Amino acid sequence: MKNIVIVGGGTAGWMSALVMAREWIQQGVSIRVIESPDIGIIGVGEGSTPALKLFFDRLNIAESEWMPACNATYKCGIRFDGWSTHAGFESYFHPFSAALDRQTLPMFMHNAQMRLRGADVYAQPDRFFIAARLAQQCLAPVAPEHFPFDVHYGYHFDSTLLGQFLRKKALALGVIHESAHVVAVQQRENGDIASVQLADERIIAADFFVDCTGFSSLLLQQTLQVPFISYANNLLNNAAVAMPSVIGEKIPSQTLATAMSCGWAWQIPLTNRYGNGYVYSADFCSADQAETELRAHLGLLDADVPVRHLKMKVGRVKQHWAHNCLAVGLAQGFIEPLEATALFLVQQTVAIFAECFARGEFTNRLQAEFNQRMNNHFDGVRDYIVTHYKTSSRRDTDYWCANTANQQDVSPVMLELYRSWYAGKDLAAEINRLQLGNYYPAPSWYSIFTGMGIVPKGEQLRRATAEEACFDIAAVDEFLRRCSLNFNDHRALLMRWQLSG
Ligand SMILES: Cc1cc2nc3c(=O)[nH]c(=O)nc-3n(C[C@H](O)[C@H](O)[C@H](O)COP(=O)(O)OP(=O)(O)OC[C@H]3O[C@@H](n4cnc5c(N)ncnc54)[C@H](O)[C@@H]3O)c2cc1C
Known part of the structure; x- marks a missing residue:
């Protein structure tokens, strides 16, 4: 393996680039991230589990460096408000250990x-x-x-700033960055991906491809036709609306997850603002209704705030690694963000892949084992979320x-x-x-x-x-x-x- 191309420059793309660079760049492997100038990143996803600390520790990146750069705060766990109607059980805290x-x-x-x-x-x-x-x-x-x-903790952070920070770190490790839109994907006779074609007609070939193109999953789902297994029957929420609000003098060290009429609302404290959002089922309320309910909940009914509406595709792919392509992040699947597990799954995917790929001497030998482990992870997290x-x-x-x-x-x-x-x-x-x-x-x-x-x-x-x-x-x-x-x-x-x- 001489070169890896990662398509997508969201958090998943840059986290993958950093882990792969740490593992393989010194062995002469070139790693290139292609990021479309036309499609933005999803730009939400501001909470983590304690696993994110391990990610930074392994890359020797100190909290004093990355946290202020991303307006980040500490997270002790999640408080669930209004999920139960039993007297005395209206609120509870899910702690990190x-x-x-x-x-x-x-x-x-x-x-x-x-x-x-x-x-x-x-x-x-x-x-x-x-x-x-x-x-x-x-x-x-x-x-x-x-x-x-020690107390284990997670973080809250501005996801756009985190992406920029990770990119800077990846470039410093020798990762190549290409701002270009991929318009076509070429396959070899055996179905492997041979190259991607950019909008300026250049063709970029590689031995291995990582699909970090978000929900569109351009390489794994669209090109290799790997089936998507929807969790829509288990988890009804399929949309979200997000907006910031002002943070006061006290900065909470928890995420707040409040049950709403058709889903739940998150409140995530950053050093300069709260990130808020309402994750709901579009089968039960319209985007307008959801926005109004969130505004009322935050006391922002008439406030002029930037609002974002998002659709969510909830489920996972059948195989996360197929042919010479690994999907990471939203391209491989998504479980609604109630326990903020998406970046944890990104980390698990890249870490387990690096281990299996090396153990299988950089062949597809351990692909089935890897896919089974990832499917178990996704289904295991889904089951915990369903339990709420x-x-x-x-x-x-x-x-x-x-x-x-x-x-x-x-x-x-x-x-x-x-x-x-x-x-x-x-x-x-x-x-x-x-x-x-x-x-x-x-x-x-x-x-x-x-x-x-x-x-x-x-x-x-x-x-x-x-x-x-x-x-x-x-x-x-x-x-x-x-x-x-x-x-x-x-x-x-x-x-x-x-x-x-
Ligand atoms: C409502 C909501 C709340 C969330 N909350 C959390 C949370 O609290 N905690 C958590 O861990 N996660 C959360 N997530 C998930 C989290 O946002 C994502 O897992 C994370 O941001 C990674 O996204 P990504 O990099 O996979 O995709 P994206 O951010 O969508 O990035 C996709 C990238 O692919 C590029 N691209 C796409 N097509 C092409 C093309 N043709 N050519 C070149 N480049 C292309 C784009 O330019 C972009 O750079 C949340 C998600 C949603 C929807």
Whole structure:
């Protein structure tokens, strides 16, 4: 393999270029990114999982360099507001993990299992995790040197600035950038892609191609005709409207996901603004209705703000790597952004591909294994997102009735997991048995079930025995309160870079 052409200069294109450059450029492989001057990037996607930290760490890019350049903030997790109508369960926090969880997680899991048996014990995630505590107080999840427990965190960032930053870094590593529109793709007799033709009629040949052309998937889906497997039956949302709003003095260290009449709204804090959006199903409300509802939700009914309407194609390709072409990013599939997993899947795709390609001595030998692993990742993430809808008790609109009633497309493994939960089985053991932990770990599943209030309530509860109520929640509060004293105010921590120029 002498040369790789990546078509597409969105986040997926530049992340792929950086990882491939780090792996192969020193071995003499040329990497070229072709980016259309006529088609912009999608320009949304401002939240991440903790995996993004690994991406920057592996490239030796410090937070002090990339975060201020992208107006980035820290993210402790996601708060879900209004997803459940059960009294006392109207809001819950899905935390990212921390080393400190070793102290409190066993208490959470114990209480959750006891609550399932009907014991009247507190079992929501909010009071058991340091990440939840930090988010509640707008603290940054960066553990100071003297505090011996790391907290894992994700980020929020301006996606356009992130793309520009990644491009600069990739160019510095020797990646070639071509601003040109691909108008045609030529194939060899065996179906492999031979070259792409640019609008100025130049033909660019390569040994390997990476399709990062976004939803259009020019190489993998359009040229190689790899089928797309829609998740539309599992996940109803297929459109979004986005608009910014002013951020106040406090900068939250969490994403807010608020249930709306036909979907949900995100609120993502950056250093200079909030990014907001409403992800909805166009089968249940028009773009105008969605925009009006989002404006009302944000108090921006008559405000003059830039608004973007987007369509979403939700699902995945059958094969992410076919012939000599790998699709990455929206070109390979998309799961609605409720848990901000798209860039995580981009990272997984490129990392697993690099491993399989090298292990297969740069042939297609491990293509089937790679595709199976990627399909499992996509389906695993989809199942966790689907669970947010299946566990919601909202029935106030046709959208929520349709969403929560739709059981026929829940995967068999999920039905088994839901049954285990309702039967009060040890869910951690079930997650292990069903091999679900690779995609979302046990605490995430416990958080969603207890957070949504899928536990006995009210009259179904009985007084807990001493053994069932062996953990003192007030002591947990006090422990986490004292731990949180070690952490800095989120805004103050971010501003130190601004102040130091
Ligand atoms: C509403 C919404 C919210 C989202 N929120 C999140 C989130 O919170 N977190 C997260 O991780 N992800 C999120 N995502 C997903 C995220 O935006 C994308 O995964 C990410 O931006 C990568 O996009 P991309 O690079 O695959 O595609 P794009 O950004 O669409 O880039 C496509 C590129 O291909 C180029 N191109 C297309 N056709 C041609 C051609 N013929 N010739 C040359 N170049 C071409 C374009 O010029 C462009 O550079 C969200 C997506 C949506 C729709």
